[in-house]
Amino acid sequence: MRDYHISKHNSFYAVGLSYKKADAEVRGKFSLDVPAIDHILGKAKEIGIDGLLAISTCNRTELYGFAQHPYQLIKLLCDETNGTVEEFQEVAYVYKNHDAISHMFKVGTGLDSQILGDFEIISQIKQGFYRSKKQEMANPFLERLCNSVIQASKRIKNETELSSGATSVAFASVKYILDNVDDISNKNILLFGTGKIGRNTCENLVKHSNNSHITLINRTREKAEDIAGKFQLTVKDYGDLQTEIRKTDILVVATGAQLPTVSKALIYPKKPLLILDLSVPKNVSDDVKELDNVTLVHLDELSQITDETLAKRKEYVPKAEAIIEKVKKDFLKWLETRKFAPVINALKDKLNMMKAEEIDFQTKKIEGFDQIQAEIISDRIIQKITKQFANHLKSNEVDTDDSLELIQKVFQLELHSK
Template sequence: MRNYHISKHNSFYAIGLSYKKADAEVRGKFSLDVPSIDHIMVKAQDLGIDGLLAISTCNRTELYGFAQHPYQLIKLLCEETQGTVEEFQEVAYVYKNHDAISHMFKVGTGLDSQILGDFEIISQIKQGFYRSKKHEMANPFLERLCNQVIQASKRIKNETELSSGATSVAFASVKYILDNVTDISNKNILLFGTGKIGRNTCENLIKHSNNSHITLINRTREKAEAIAGKFKLTVKDYGDLQTEIRKTDILVVATGAQLPTISKNLIYAKKPLLILDLSVPKNVSDDVLELENVSLVHLDQLSQITDETLVQRKKDVPKAQIIIDEVKKDFLKWLETRKFAPVINALKQKLTVMKAEEIDFHSKKLSDFNQDQAEIISERIIQKITKQFANHLKRSEVDTEDSLELIQKVFQLEINSK
């Protein structure tokens, strides 16, 4: 495999863990909030890492960046989270150069999502890139890569059925409620946490359950009121949480806290209570299961729900792959050109200096010397020579690094590394 890296000393790595090998508890240890991502960016800058992107969702935590060794990125992640290097190594993956690029395309287009075709991840990539840019850690490579992944994701949404139908974590939770709770339209539902998953769950609940007995609680009341107003739902204060849990039949927890927000001591269950925890790290403590009437379902169990929608989606994976391959090919072509552009430019400058010296010499030596014609002819020769070299470097069977080194030696070129 050929190397796709910008500098001789650094390679491009993707390091991370996902739902595939790490359960919610382990993923929770490595999850990153915005301040943690900002800390990682600052530390990376001090270490001289050129280009870094961090993403953290309920399904995965990943760092994409340039380093001499992937351990530099692993250490950054472990120092900023609750997880240890040993725990990380048990469940982690590390991809390098071309494989790291391919991995980001797969993740960003929903092919690696816990529920196939769930495109929530693309907003995380956009947000991650925004944070990288803010800390001046978004180099042209990362910018181009993120843009191409976003482009592939848009094309897959528009040209395939990969995201058709309502299948997402939010929908899976509602499907679970519909399949397991009788007389749903008369049950009391309490939604605690109104982030993206909470909002989507709320919309799906209203659409599919024909239930208006939904109460919202959020630490910031205004956020809950903004959603409640749209659907004419009840909003209660955070201080009323314990009272409202007493009244409810179904509690959906979708908070973004780093520690459990719901535990046994908050619950007084005289009737059956179903709790759905849609958070990573887990926001419902396992001790609730010690209570007789309580049943608890976590996101990872919900994600195993499959239906006809997913069967339909799987059929469109090959179509999605073709789109990814097309967009990725464009990116790699750009990357190759970017790699040898400084050498070709330096070669052009060198030949232009030679041309100027020769024209100056002959204009003094020959009385009938036509400088304009000489300029046109020699300029065309320079274009043809540089084009030959560029075409040579673009050929897939050519070892680009060796060729670039040889061109620099032969023409004694000085390349500005920046």
């Protein structure tokens, strides 16, 4: 497979880490919030990187961009996070050119998700692209690539059942509670944090447990009240967190904080308590494990819960891969065309110049020379010649770079566009 370059000096790279090799603690060190992403994009612009996209979720942090060497991107990430280059290299992956393109398709369509078919990631790619565009770090290549990945994701959603059935972190957490807690409808449940996972968990809890003893706490009370209103749940102030934790039987932590928000000091040590930490970085401090009355389960363990839904989803993987191949092929065709368009345009200009000179010469030489007919015939011949060259360059059997160089030499072309 040929490498696809946008410029002669830079290659397209995907560098990152995910749940596959990095545990929650390591992923936490490399997680990026919106200000950090904006800062990375700004720094990349300063050092002359042309085009960069950053995504960071609880399962992965990745940079997609153009560089002379992937270390430029790795350094940008490590400088902005709490992780070191050494730690990153232990768990990281680096993909180049065609492999980087394939990787983004796999990620964006849920085939690389911790829970197969989880399409949450596509909204992260959309948001990442929006941030890049805002910072003027989204070139036509990245725009076309992101749009192609979004298109593949939509088609897989509509044409396969890869994302059918309730299989998400929120569902897995509720499944864990239902499987491990007796008499759930009489237990007190406290949900701390009302981000996306928190909201989905809340909805699933209400749906599957018939439990009206659910209390919500969020740093911003209004957000908790919005959700509580939908399900007639109780809302308490952030200042009541310790009191409520001591009253509850099940604590679900889904905050987006960069440091732990629940520590051993907040917990009453004489009452059984199940804690589910659905946050990356971890939002429940490790010292909680020292308490005998506490069972602490983290997102990574929950994500390993597999059921018939996942087994069923696997059947649709080949169909999803076929859709990806089709959309990716169209993208690569566009990319190749974009690569040789300047040469074809310059060739057309050169042939038109030859045509104009020749018609001018013949008009002066031949009496009654039909300039209009000569223009029509010449234009058709130029069209056919340039089409022949374009078809030659599109062929998989030829080395495009060598051919482009030869055409430029033979016709002594001057390229004006980038």
